[in-house]
């Protein structure tokens with residue numbers, strides 16, 4: 228077989244040999260969180276951190292025993308993200324540090340004897356090689372032909388590096404594969420985005436409506452805690468989910484909606500709430516724009532109409548509308564987070580936003596609060612050069628309402644096409660496993676083959692690292708400083724991450740990597756601090772604290788500037804929309820040629836013998852990043868395929884049986900997945916947890932365990948408003964015999 232431009236490199240590195248590779252370190256036993264491995268000790272030292280296992284970024288303390296082993300991580304009591312408690316993944320974060328499969332030293336792709344291999348390199352060699360190649364791309368195509376894909380803390384250093392070089396094509400999958408549609412929808416409605424942690428006052432709510440948000444499996448810490456407190460205080464929970472989720476099991480109402488039909492339910496709820504006069508009249512009158520148009524618009528969307536589409540009983544639709552209205556304004560129709568489902572997602576989230584507006588929950592206790600954060604100044608630097616082109620020029624006329632760079636837009640524009648005069652030529656990929664993260668793997672791989680250069684910075688040998696020209700090993704969050712966490716909340720607060728221990732192997736933090744690269748690329752003026760301690764201490768001193776104090780306390784809270792967590796009675800409020808009001812009728816969407824009010828459109832149905840592929844989270848894993856983590860792997864080592872027993876009978880499937888998946892376009896799963904027969908999933912769908920089915924053999928624990936949902940997502944419904952990738956219009960069928968057998972024997 229001829230080598231393609233960029234072969235996936237499976238074999239371990241060539242060259243300097245085993246010196247840097249230590250043997251298996253610890254033999255973790257089932258369920259243990261280190262306690263079987265290390266001696267308990269009376270004398271501990273503790274250092275502050277914030278967790279990097281997911282993006283809730285809980286602040287905690289890392290404890291080391293007197294042998295210097297990291298012993299445990301626990302939550303910081305002062306932290307509003309976690310209130311002193313970590314989720315199972317956060318506790319298991321120690322496994323990221325101890326994982327013996329980690330990337331251990333820089334690797335450079337070389338062609339030796341016609342075969343592509345990774346050669347171990349020193350940091351000097353790797354950084355020189357990167358600088359040389361980025362300069363080549365810049366000289367030939369301009370700096371705007373570089374893009375950064377990033378997810379996670381170190382991204383800001385690389386972002387600043389790219390801006391210093393003259394490109395602002397900085398993108399994260401957390402927009403177009405995740406929360407983008409809700410941000411654009413809420414911005415169009417209220418003039419503000421939701422952001423993270425979500426500004427929802429679950430603590431004080433009387434009714435929480437979850438539309439697909441599977442809290443309890445989605446373990447975003449503070450939110451899950453507040454939900455359980457709210458339940459204890461008697462709040463009612465309404466869960467709309469085709470699957471009997473953990474949240475559904477805690478709910479007063481479970482609405483097992485037919486997948487892909489939520490818009491019909493939302494419109495019917497509006498119809499009932501408006502026609503019964505259950506909306507907040509004073510609020511709507513004072514704060515909103517377009518009520519009369521909305522009222523006329525929803526007249527035909529009765530619960531009876533919605534019943535035919537959603538399969539939800541009209542009586543249940545009315546009863547739940549009443550439940551929400553009785554609780555209003557202390558009601559939250561949850562804005563969701565991973566909301567890129569069917570391609571009309573911005574409009575669905577507009578419907579969610581409008582419903583909240585009708586019930587007057589925005590700006591009200593138990594609804595949506597007004598979050599605040601402090602302004603932590605940036606280290607002074609020269610102005611960034613003005614890029615001559617941006618990702619928008621590569622996607623002319625598209626996604627004008629996107630408020631962040633659209634990752635799949637950058638990916639598309641990396642594949643040469645006669646329709647566009649600009650292509651991306653170099654990618655820097657930091658902390659995102661694009662192969663499992665972007666839908667339509669074939670396209671992602673095609674884009675990568677068209678690159679002149681790709682650098683990947685990761686802690687683990689993931690699928691994406693196998694395609695890098697240079698792979699750089701970052702040390703884990705337990706071994707490094709990062710920028711302080713500064714996210715908005717009820718009270719402004721900041722959190723420090725500092726190293727609990729020295730970096731293992733030959734790994735380095737992003738701040739160091741970027742500073743070294745900046746020097747080599749002649750943009751060191753933008754990073755004129757000596758080291759990160761100087762940078763952090765300077766920043767902290769601008770807001771009345773210091774690195775020394777932050778090391779002691781980990782989290783610092785600041786008083787709010789204004790008493791504006793909620794609206795005051797009768798307060799005049801200016802909303803940052805074209806009309807200065809909450810826009811039930813969106814002037815922005817209209818101006819862009821889209822429906823100013825949400826409409827229902829039918830989505831594709833599964834062909835005969837196929838089932839809609841539904842996917843989600845497991846409490847003990849985060850995407851693809853934790854499946855090889857020794858501690859979390861012990862808690863869950865593969866995903867299963869949830870299949871309704873009726874479907875199981877039709878196919879003669881039994882519990883635990885391995886099946887391969889094939890989708891509507893003929894894509895086959897590389898690995899089999901075990902069937903789990905359960906009434907908790909509808910007969911028209913199957914369900915699996917995202918993040919398994921790794922095909923990189925260097926992930927020794929998780930390679931080949933379970934199946935990958937991403938491999939089955941080839942039909943992508945792009946949201947025309949903001950470019951989000953709807954991923955739930957894929958249908959799978961079962962292959963009970965190994966479809967790869969022939970390939971193996973031939």
Ligand SMILES: Nc1nc2c(c(=O)[nH]1)N[C@H]1C(S)=C(S)[C@@H](COP(=O)(O)OP(=O)(O)OC[C@H]3O[C@@H](n4cnc5c(=O)[nH]c(N)nc54)[C@H](O)[C@@H]3O)O[C@H]1N2
Pocket residue numbers: 279378379381400401404405564565657658659660661663664665666684685686687689701702703704842843849850851852853917936937940954
């Ligand atoms: N099929 C499918 N696709 C999805 C989703 C889905 O459910 N199904 N979910 C979507 C959503 S909601 C999101 S937010 C995105 C998330 O997408 P990603 O952010 O790409 O998530 P991960 O798959 O966890 O990839 C994170 C990468 O960061 C690496 N990493 C971990 N810690 C560090 C670190 O400290 N430093 C560096 N440099 N690297 C680190 C990990 O090893 C891993 O390679 O995926 C989206 N894509």
Ligand SMILES: Nc1nc2c(c(=O)[nH]1)N[C@H]1C(S)=C(S)[C@@H](COP(=O)(O)OP(=O)(O)OC[C@H]3O[C@@H](n4cnc5c(=O)[nH]c(N)nc54)[C@H](O)[C@@H]3O)O[C@H]1N2
Pocket residue numbers: 281282405406438439440441442444445446447467468469470472484485486487488489563564565566841842843844845846847848849850955
């Ligand atoms: N443990 C854990 N927690 C996490 C993460 C993680 O990786 N692990 N990732 C975090 C991130 S970045 C994100 S974005 C969130 C994602 O978490 P959510 O925003 O909660 O995820 P979704 O993918 O929107 O929702 C998944 C749920 O939607 C249901 N569903 C599927 N189709 C439909 C439909 O047509 N209608 C309705 N109403 N429901 C449907 C599924 O059955 C499933 O229960 O989780 C966050 N929390």
Ligand code: SF4
Pocket residue numbers: 278279280281282283284285309312313314315316317318446447448
């Ligand atoms: S929710 Fe869990 S994994 Fe996410 S940051 Fe908090 S402790 Fe870490």
Ligand SMILES: [Mo]
Pocket residue numbers: 401404405406564565
């Ligand atoms: Mo996400």
